[in-house]
Every structure is written in structure tokens, then in C-alpha cells.
Amino acid sequence: MTGGRGETITTTGHAVTWRRPPLIRDRRWRWGLMAGTAVYLALAIASIEVDWSRVVDGLARGAAFVAAFAQPDFVSRWEDIVAGILESLTMTVVSTFIGILLSIPVGLGAARNVSAWPVYMFCRGMIAVSRTFQEVIIAILFVAMFGFGPLAGVVTLAFATIGFMAKLLAEDIESIDWRQVEAVRATGAGWWQLMNHAVQPQVTPRLLGLSLYRLDINFRESAVIGIVGAGGIGATLNTAIDRYEYGSAAAILLVIIAIVMVTEYASSHARRFLQ
Template sequence: MAGIDRQHPFRQSWALRLGWLALAAYVVYGFGAMDLNWARFVDGLGHGGRLLERMFPPNFSRWEILLHDLVESLQIAIIASVAGIFISLFVGLLAARNLMPALVTSPARVLIAVCRTFHPVIIAILFVKAVGFGALAGILTLVVASVGFIAKLFAEAIEEISLKQVEAIRATGAGFVSVILFAVLPQVFSRFIGFSTYQLDSNLRNSTMVGLVGAGGLGGTLFAAFQRFDYDFVTAILITIIALILVGEALSNTARRIFQ
């Protein structure tokens, strides 16, 4: 191809070299500013080894608590995923610039951006303050997180469709709802399923994390176990979380086989 130096495909310039040098200098400065050094790392390995000794063998004697929190985390994730995906269908449709006027897409995209702005833990803290401790705060948190992620992907998928089918359906005199059902959704349905299953998997992980601030699920029990230095029970909780994620993988794979 013209314009490519085959003998020196990665030719360096002085500006690029200075950029790499500045990056390396900043990394060294960052290590010093945050007091990161080899001695601290080696010392941390010793503490980590002692921690692992106290974490094993795992203690499953309080399996009733684990089972209750596992079911609660699963319920939080599934309810939040269903509600979030349902809302995202409408928000994503409103945000699609090839189907809606700017007067409609702009507020929808602002809503998506706001939902994506904050980490779920921050949103969970706000909902815990608003509705109190428990599963409701966790569900509302994950609904907001789902809308921020899924609605954006839905809108982008709709914007990539072929408008020929849309025009063909409109030519028959069909209304807006029929256009969506018979011209838009068939083109993006498989992608919607993929996005939705990924969000379910993400909500399963986040349902354990938001519990750290009191939004229900396994996270609250995990935080309490750390505070009590009950490390063998911590290991049991972590194994339970792994089991929860594996359940999510199984649900996602089943959904893909059914709908794709």
C-alpha cells in the first residue's frame, strides 16, 4: 500500500519518544506519590499468606444464612434485569435517532447518560438512604444500572438497521407500532437477547456488591463477616458467590439457546 514504509513500519519520531518518556516519568512519579515500593509488596505477601491460612477450610455451618442470601441475590438480579430490560426497550427506542426526532432523542440520551454516570455502589447508597436497607434498594439500583447500559446498546442497534424494511412496512399504511414490531424488532431481536443475557450476568455480580452498603443479598453478610474477622465464613460466602455466577452463566446459555 502506498504511504507505508515496509522496512520501518513502526517508525519513531522525536515527539513520540518524548511522549513515551513523559509517560514513564509520570508512572515513576505516581509510584513515589502513592508510596508504592517493593518492601510494602513483600510485606503484603506475608499478611496475605496469614489471611489465607485463616480462610481455610471454609465454614459452611451457617448454611441457612448462605442459602437465604443466595436466593435473595438471585431474586434481586432477576427482578432488576426484567424491569431494567423492559424499560430499556422503550428508552432505547426513544433514543434511536433514525426513528425519532431530536426533540425526543435528546432527553432519552441524557437519561441514559445520567444512569451510566455513577457506579452502582454510589446509586445503592442513595437508594438505601431513600427507601431503607434491604432488597428494594438493590433492585432499584440495578434497574438504573441496566437502563444505563442496555438502553444505550439498544439504541445503537436500532440505529444500524436497514431502513428499507421500515419503508416497506410504512408503504402498506401500517402504524408506528406495526413498524416497530414487524420492521425494527426482527432485525435486532437476536442482538437484544445477547445484550439482555449479558446484563443478567452483570446484575448477578452486582447484586452481591451492592449488598456491601445495605442493599440486600450476599454482600451485606460478606461485609459483616469481614468486620468480625470471621474469615473461614468469608471463604464460604465467596464460594457461594461463585456458585451464583455459575447459575447466571447457565441461565444465560439457556436463554441464548432458546431465543437464538
């Protein structure tokens, strides 16, 4: 961080030019990084295999699909759409509730400052597994276990919620103001009282905000896991696309977008209210 003059100023004759100091000061690193990026991009792009004749065929379908958005067909599959959306919504509500309920003990267990070592390791492991695997992969496993239907979806989303919420909750608990905890402990409070009076007030507002946020995410995910048989609007959508019913597919997508917009708007208002 020295402001030496020699590096960025060059004088040729009377003209002075100045160059912005480079982001990476070491010349070898800078060029190495640029060359590495260029090589990677070249290799990566070269490894994309595209069947251009297939793409040309598909463009007509693409155009038909875009056109379908202008004239979505809500009518012919109306009952399937309503049933699918309702199933998605119920899955969202139940899974969010169960997930949050379970994420509280897991989050407490995964916070190093309030938890014992073996419990900590177990909870952290669970969070890692839940966060690493995309919901759809988890859904495949639960469908194999519980059979097709919304229950597998609920369990999947609840499991994903645990990973999401418990991690953030644990981080929150780890960064709470320890003086408040000590002050409550000084009154002779037990562990549960400590959690209730010193920890809970510090983490509750964010916990509520995150719950609403997770509700949004769970709805969006519930629209996908149906593709592998875990219930919700995804199955309907998948069928519509497979059967080339673009009008119905566009209708379903528009309904999803509308619901996401409404929940997002509502939850941002609710979060402001809670703060």
C-alpha cells in the same frame, strides 16, 4: 505508507541491517510519547504510599485467608448465607425484568432515527447518568431514599440495567436495515405496526442475548451493593470480613463464583439456542 528504502535499511561496509518501521513515524511524537509515559509512571508510582510495617502485619492475615479457601466454613453462617444468596437472586430477577422493560421505551427514545429531538436528549441524558456512576454510588442514593433493604438494591440494579440495555438497544435501532422499514411503511403501516413488524424482528435476537448477559452482571453487582445497605449477599460478606471470619467469607466467595459459573454456562447455552 510509502515503501521508501532509505528509512529502514542502513548499510555499513558490507553488512546490511534492517529495522522494523516504527509504529509512530514522527520521531518527535514517538520520543515525546515515550518520555511522557515514563514521567507519568514515575510520578504515579512515587505517589503510592505504602505502610510496609502494616503490610508485613497483614501478610499473616492474607495467609490465613488463603488457607481459609482450602477449608471454607459453610456451616457456622449457613442460614445467613442462604438468606443472602436468595435475596441476591430475587433482586437479580426482579431488577433485570424491570430494567429491561423500562429500557425498551428509553432505547427507542434514544435512537435518533425513530425519536423526536427533545425525547432523544432526555433519554440520552438518562443513559449517560446511569452509565457514568458505578452501581454502588447509585445504591447509596437509593438507600438514602428508600431505606435499607432489597428494594433500594432492585431500584439501583434496574436503573443500571436501563443505562446498559437502552444504549445498546438504541445503537441497534440506529443501525437497522432501513430498507425493511421502508418496505413495511410502504404497506401503509402505522408507527406501532412499523415498530412491531420492521424494527422488532431486527433487534429482538440481540436484545434477548443482552438480557441474559445483563442477568449475569446484575447477579455479580447484587453481591456488592449490600456493602452500602442495599440488600443481598454483600452485607453478609461484609460482616464476615469485618469480623475476621475468613472461613465464612471464603465460603460466600466460593458460592458466588459457583453461581456465576452456572449462570454464565446456562446463559451461553441459552444464547446459542436463541440465535
